[in-house]
Amino acid sequence: MSERTVVAMSGGVDSSVAAALLVEQGHEAIGITMSLAGDGSRCCSIADADDARRVASGLGMRHFIANYGDSFRRVVQEVFADEYLAGRTPIPCVTCNTKFKFEYLIERARVFGASCVASGHYARIDDDPETGLKRLRTAADVSKDQTYFLFELKQEQLSAVLFPLGSMVKSEVRAHARRFGLETADKAESQEICFVPDGDYAAVVERIRPDALPGEGDVVDANGTVLGRHAGIHHFTVGQRRGLGLSTSKPVYVSSIDAENNRVVVGESRDLDATVACVQRVSWVAGGSPDRSIRARVKIRHGDPGVAAALYVCEDDSVRVEFDEPVRAVTPGQAAVFYDGDIVLGGGWIAGRIA
Amino acid sequence: MRIYLDHNATTPVRPEVADAMDVVQRSLFGNASSVHEEGAAAKAECDRARARVASLLRVEPADVLFTGGATEANNTALLGLLAQRTEGPGHLVTTNVEHPSVDAPLEWLERAGWCVTRVPVDAEGRVEEDAVVAAITPETALVSVIWANNETGVLQPVEAIAAAVRDHGVPFHSDATQAVGKVSVDLSSVPVDLLSLSAHKLNGPKGVGCLIARGGIAFEPILLGGPQERRRRGGTENVAGIAGLGVACELAEHELPERSSRYRALRDRLWEGLQAKVPGIRRNGSAVFVLPNSLNVEFEGAAGEILLQALDLEGIAVSSGAACASGTIEPSQVLLAMGRSPEAARGSLRMSVGYGVDEVQIDQLLAVLPDLVERARRASTV
Numbered sequence: 020m021s022e023r024t025v026v027a028m029s030g031g032v033d034s035s036v037a038a039a040l041l042v043e044q045g046h047e048a049i050g051i052t053m054s055l056a057g058d059g060s061r062c063c064s065i066a067d068a069d070d071a072r073r074v075a076s077g078l079g080m081r082h083f084i085a086n087y088g089d090s091f092r093r094v095v096q097e098v099f100a101d102e103y104l105a106g107r108t109p110i111p112c113v114t115c116n117t118k119f120k121f122e123y124l125i126e127r128a129r130v131f132g133a134s135c136v137a138s139g140h141y142a143r144i145d146d147d148p149e150t151g152l153k154r155l156r157t158a159a160d161v162s163k164d165q166t167y168f169l170f171e172l173k174q175e176q177l178s179a180v181l182f183p184l185g186s187m188v189k190s191e192v193r194a195h196a197r198r199f200g201l202e203t204a205d206k207a208e209s210q211e212i213c214f215v216p217d218g219d220y221a222a223v224v225e226r227i228r229p230d231a232l233p234g235e236g237d238v239v240d241a242n243g244t245v246l247g248r249h250a251g252i253h254h255f256t257v258g259q260r261r262g263l264g265l266s267t268s269k270p271v272y273v274s275s276i277d278a279e280n281n282r283v284v285v286g287e288s289r290d291l292d293a294t295v296a297c298v299q300r301v302s303w304v305a306g307g308s309p310d311r312s313i314r315a316r317v318k319i320r321h322g323d324p325g326v327a328a329a330l331y332v333c334e335d336d337s338v339r340v341e342f343d344e345p346v347r348a349v350t351p352g353q354a355a356v357f358y359d360g361d362i363v364l365g366g367g368w369i370a371g372r373i374a
Numbered sequence: 375m376r377i378y379l380d381h382n383a384t385t386p387v388r389p390e391v392a393d394a395m396d397v398v399q400r401s402l403f404g405n406a407s408s409v410h411e412e413g414a415a416a417k418a419e420c421d422r423a424r425a426r427v428a429s430l431l432r433v434e435p436a437d438v439l440f441t442g443g444a445t446e447a448n449n450t451a452l453l454g455l456l457a458q459r460t461e462g463p464g465h466l467v468t469t470n471v472e473h474p475s476v477d478a479p480l481e482w483l484e485r486a487g488w489c490v491t492r493v494p495v496d497a498e499g500r501v502e503e504d505a506v507v508a509a510i511t512p513e514t515a516l517v518s519v520i521w522a523n524n525e526t527g528v529l530q531p532v533e534a535i536a537a538a539v540r541d542h543g544v545p546f547h548s549d550a551t552q553a554v555g556k557v558s559v560d561l562s563s564v565p566v567d568l569l570s571l572s573a574h575k576l577n578g579p580k581g582v583g584c585l586i587a588r589g590g591i592a593f594e595p596i597l598l599g600g601p602q603e604r605r606r607r608g609g610t611e612n613v614a615g616i617a618g619l620g621v622a623c624e625l626a627e628h629e630l631p632e633r634s635s636r637y638r639a640l641r642d643r644l645w646e647g648l649q650a651k652v653p654g655i656r657r658n659g660s661a662v663f664v665l666p667n668s669l670n671v672e673f674e675g676a677a678g679e680i681l682l683q684a685l686d687l688e689g690i691a692v693s694s695g696a697a698c699a700s701g702t703i704e705p706s707q708v709l710l711a712m713g714r715s716p717e718a719a720r721g722s723l724r725m726s727v728g729y730g731v732d733e734v735q736i737d738q739l740l741a742v743l744p745d746l747v748e749r750a751r752r753a754s755t756v
Contacts, residue, residue: 023687049687083683126753130684130746 023047024181025128026137027120028082030070032201033139036192037183039199041137042078049131050075050082053119055091056214074201085127087119092227094118096214100227103220103253106278107352110168110321111212116140117171125179135181142166143185143361144177147305153177155304155363160188167321170356170366171302224253236281238263241274241290249283252276258291258348276351292345298355299337301367308332308365315357315364317342319349325358338367377690377735381575381667381728382524382552387618388577388729394621395579398614406611407602416613423620427584430554430623431569432562439585439603440616444551445475446597447570447585450607451547452479454593455516455568456488463487465513469501469530470494470711472520476549480518489513499528499659499712507538514544521550521559521569525708525724526659527668529557533564540565545591551575551583555626556665557634567591573615577729578622582615638666640727640736645669647740652747658709658722665726672714672722676750681723684746690739693724 075082102109141158274286316325356366404412547568555576572583599608654674678694705719
């Protein structure tokens with residue numbers, strides 16, 4: 020009997036090709052489209068689920084919807100809003116992967132008698148020949164690499180996950196899509212956070228937490244001098260230039276957000292540079308935490324090539340990152356992910372920069 | 375071999391029905407409104423089916439109005455009856471466990487200014503006859519009570535309600551879609567004015583049903599067109615579907631007492647087996663006033679959605695809640711109306727037996743379900 024494998028299918032080309040490849044390899048692939056943010060979001064819409072269903076049907080696969088709307092609201096969307104209200108800039112995609120795609124879906128797969136969940140993510144998993152542990156590695160197509168969103172996966176998750184596209188470049192995936200005659204082959208890709216389709220983060224925060232909005236406050240410089248007013252700190256992120264409503268001789272940027280005093284602090288471009296960051300709630304993909312200090316390449320945002328740094332491991336799951344060269348706009352709430360070459364060592368959440 | 379235990383969703387078409395429809399499709403293509411021989415043959419086929427439906431329900435053939443299914447029948451009963459009212463918006467009495475094809479027209483009427491009283495069911499899923507009667511006012515234009523619920527199978531005291539409503543001089547409608555073919559629906563002893571049913575719930579084809587409209591009760595057609603169905607429903611007759619409905623009703627009439635007891639024995643075997651093998655379960659709805667084929671069970675701490683999908687992969691079809699447009703599953707409004715929590719509603723499955731189900735299949739379900747429930751309880755984040 021062929022191996023039963025669950026495929027997370029969004030309706031897009033990547034997960035469709037992943038599913039088709041598994042079917043071709045002889046898996047009994049079962050497609051699941053997760054219903055998370057509901058309609059009005061870019062993913063998980065009825066149209067996407069229908070696309071996934073049609074693709075699955077064309078491949079002779081069973082397909083189901085997995086409804087996690089209540090959990091998603093609580094675990095992802097409310098946390099997303101609370102992070103903005105705390106002056107941070109969250110990345111909900113990490114939790115969506117860690118909890119929903121590769122925890123709840125793995126749980127469901129086990130009920131189905133399937134040992135693995137596959138997805139169309141661009142990342143690779145292999146075995147470390149020395150330790151026998153699973154390694155999470157960047158995609159062969161560096162421009163598509165999604166490991167920044169996967170760093171919280173644990174060893175037991177990695178051993179139950181398949182990324183069929185990890186060794187391919189996007190053009191190969193498109194070629195496979197054409198070869199399989201997948202009707203989503205030329206569909207546009209999603210880049211935004213799925214439940215913020217138009218990029219209006221503040222409106223989403225206001226919808227999720229209408230009663231917790233902080234309201235107007237001061238825009239100040241580093242010395243505390245009031246330069247203007249803002250409509251709520253959830254409209255801002257570190258490094259932001261637009262929407263400040265200030266008329267200054269030099270361009271100014273948000274350099275930090277002071278949630279406690281409901282203030283947005285601005286500075287000049289050079290004020291955004293930092294050489295040290297504090298990273299909290301660190302998880303180490305490749306097994307345990309290193310002893311004291313290691314060298315690594317550190318990415319502080321998706322699409323960033325990363326900067327060499329020294330990592331000092333503290334006792335409370337936090338890491339002090341000292342960059343070899345200044346990095347721009349270290350943004351609290353974003354992830355810092357640590358790499359050794361193409362191997363993901365781990366990562367955590369940026370608490371703040373240390374002056 | 376698949377095991378199909380979702381006969382309240384739809385039923386397999388009986389070979390006798392398919393054969394009768396096949397004959398019509400292949401050789402009786404005439405338009406039943408045409409004067410010529412082809413038309414007359416089609417008309418005769420419709421009349422034969424009308425007589426069969428009337429015989430099953432013990433009504434006059436002229437009371438049978440063929441529709442495109444129960445949804446159209448319910449819409450016609452509610453909107454058609456009230457459209458001919460001249461006094462303006464009035465009052466309606468119904469329950470809070472009606473099928474969406476009754477609920478949605480009622481909501482439409484509410485937007486048009488009508489007032490609707492939804493008598494709540496108790497924890498067993500039943501309304502009290504007295505509560506329905508007490509809701510009637512001088513403005514009440516219609517009382518509509520579902521005969522048997524699609525999700526729980528719970529039977530309402532329709533006989534008593536119909537008689538009491540008749541005493542108040544108010545027209546009475548019942549959506550009997552789930553009941554017909556499973557239990558006796560004998561309108562010679564129940565004073566129902568309007569009654570809806572659908573062929574595909576009793577081993578007939580999809581896309582055809584009928585509205586029983588008795589005693590010359592007047593209503594406006596909601597499908598405006600030709601003079602078909604005595605000017606009560608425009609549109610060329612679906613002769614093959616109507617013939618199929620007729621045969622399905624004839625089979626039901628011949629088989630009914632035996633059919634009911636066979637379904638009951640299978641359903642009881644399933645429930646007894648579940649009680650013996652699966653801890654932490656609870657039956658939803660009355661165990662007495664219930665269709666013989668229906669069983670709705672809460673599996674505490676397990677997500678019905680996951681169980682349903684896992685069973686499907688084991689080759690067994692059951693149901694959970696009501697599927698919405700995207701294929702996601704919302705907690706059953708019917709179970710919520712019975713006072714069950716959203717978690718309990720999400721942990722519930724509907725199993726409904728019917729034609730082609732046997733003991734071996736029930737035992738196969740009982741063999742796989744305990745382990746699946748156990749696994750699902752470990753993975754029930756929703």
